[in-house]
Amino acid sequence: MKFAVVGSGTMGHGIAEVLAIYGHQVKLIDISWDILNRAKQRMEESIRKFYEKGTVKEDPSVILSRIEMSTSYDVAKDIDFAIEAVPEILDLKRKVFQSLDEIAPKEAILATNTSSIPISEIAEFTSRKDKVIGMHFFNPPQIMKLVEVIPSKYTSEDTANKTVELARSLGKVPVKLRIEVPGFIGNRIFLRLMQEACREVESGEASIEEVDSCARNKIGLPMGIFELSDYVGLDIDVDLWENIVKRGTSDVPCKLFKEKVARKELGVKSGKGFYEYPGNKYLKVKLPATSKVDPARLLSLAVNEAAWLVENNIVKPSEVDDVMKYGYNFPKGLLEIADELGIDNILRNLEDIYNKGYSAYKPQDLLVKMVKEGKVGKKSGEGFYKYA
Ligand code: NAD
Numbered sequence: 001m002k003f004a005v006v007g008s009g010t011m012g013h014g015i016a017e018v019l020a021i022y023g024h025q026v027k028l029i030d031i032s033w034d035i036l037n038r039a040k041q042r043m044e045e046s047i048r049k050f051y052e053k054g055t056v057k058e059d060p061s062v063i064l065s066r067i068e069m070s071t072s073y074d075v076a077k078d079i080d081f082a083i084e085a086v087p088e089i090l091d092l093k094r095k096v097f098q099s100l101d102e103i104a105p106k107e108a109i110l111a112t113n114t115s116s117i118p119i120s121e122i123a124e125f126t127s128r129k130d131k132v133i134g135m136h137f138f139n140p141p142q143i144m145k146l147v148e149v150i151p152s153k154y155t156s157e158d159t160a161n162k163t164v165e166l167a168r169s170l171g172k173v174p175v176k177l178r179i180e181v182p183g184f185i186g187n188r189i190f191l192r193l194m195q196e197a198c199r200e201v202e203s204g205e206a207s208i209e210e211v212d213s214c215a216r217n218k219i220g221l222p223m224g225i226f227e228l229s230d231y232v233g234l235d236i237d238v239d240l241w242e243n244i245v246k247r248g249t250s251d252v253p254c255k256l257f258k259e260k261v262a263r264k265e266l267g268v269k270s271g272k273g274f275y276e277y278p279g280n281k282y283l284k285v286k287l288p289a290t291s292k293v294d295p296a297r298l299l300s301l302a303v304n305e306a307a308w309l310v311e312n313n314i315v316k317p318s319e320v321d322d323v324m325k326y327g328y329n330f331p332k333g334l335l336e337i338a339d340e341l342g343i344d345n346i347l348r349n350l351e352d353i354y355n356k357g358y359s360a361y362k363p364q365d366l367l368v369k370m371v372k373e374g375k376v377g378k379k380s381g382e383g384f385y386k387y388a
Contacts, residue, residue, distance in 0.1 A: 230267035
């Protein structure tokens with residue numbers, strides 16, 4: 001297949017590389033040759049590493065020869081599929097989609113890698129709303145297996161199916177939402193983890209290190225919640241938080257993250273966030289071995305969010321779990337962990353925090369029903385999953 005990837009930055013160069021590794025012809029478009037040459041260098045280095053490791057068998061120069069770079073959209077005139085990865089600015093995405101819509105063949109699918117802009121809004125800039133879709137890769141796209149596939153209210157089933165098939169053919173784990181919701185799946189759940197971590201610290205229940213020690217040492221996550229937030233970038237976290245809440249998701253009043261951003265402490269990239277990173281380099285944070293934080297409390301809001309997604313038929317429990325495993329390196333799915341911790345324990349924590357005046361913690365009907373029916377997780381033989 002012939003592809004255009006628009007934007008050759010952090011995500012774009014990685015997506016182009018993946019497509020070329022899997023044998024596709026790629027036109028990589030950006031606004032200047034300086035930027036494109038830098039992207040070429042990054043792709044060369046990365047493909048060489050895969051080749052040396054043996055995960056890529058083909059000669060790197062042959063793979064690279066499938067990527068044609070350009071500063072003009074004209075190269076998109078014979079493509080089958082475009083993936084846009086320009087900065088998260090609606091007006092910029094509008095210009096890109098109008099250009100692609102004008103130049104690309106009428107049957108070509110136009111996908112966006114946006115993290116937070118509603119796909120429907122982007123589709124409305126084109127004359128082929130049924131062929132516009134969200135295809136949300138995770139960073140770095142050469143390595144992370146998750147791709148969220150997000151149909152808008154206009155996207156045809158054919159477009160959605162072809163996008164899922166494409167992701168699968170690239171060795172990815174596609175998770176298709178029934179219909180788009182703000183933040184899709186991963187970012188909605190990540191927001192809930194940040195909110196509860198923030199609430200616990202701001203209300204004096206625990207320290208930042210205790211929260212993160214619980215996440216890493218008791219739950220087995222690769223990073224603490226604050227540590228992961230630092231890694232992602234606190235400005236990006238706050239943007240994500242505000243974007244999802246602005247579009248109607250309940251908020252949890254908590255200022256810790258916003259105060260950090262106001263002080264320009266942005267995490268790893270600025271050398272300091274919740275922790276310090278000399279030389280602006282990520283180094284695994286040192287944490288206490290024990291923590292008084294209850295895992296069922298720390299995950300409660302995230303599990304409630306997952307229950308909302310399941311209840312509204314946006315995705316299935318196993319798909320929530322795929323998102324957290326393949327997009328966030330969870331060792332197990334969020335709902336598998338919830339089943340182990342006990343849905344009754346999750347519910348008790350939600351009710352407790354809700355009764356303290358935090359309306360976002362109102363337990364989802366699904367969780368209440370599960371507990372009423374005795375489906376409290378592994379210990380009862382059934383929770384989100386069935387156990388022998
Ligand atoms: P980036 O800033 O690293 O790269 C964007 C690239 O787009 C730059 O090279 C820029 O020169 C180019 N560009 C700007 N205007 C353009 C135009 N008119 N035509 C062609 N190219 C243009 O950004 P990024 O981090 O790669 O993010 C791109 C998109 O992917 C955003 O929508 C972002 O939300 C999303 N995303 C990012 C991540 C991440 O971790 N960085 C993860 C998932 C999704």
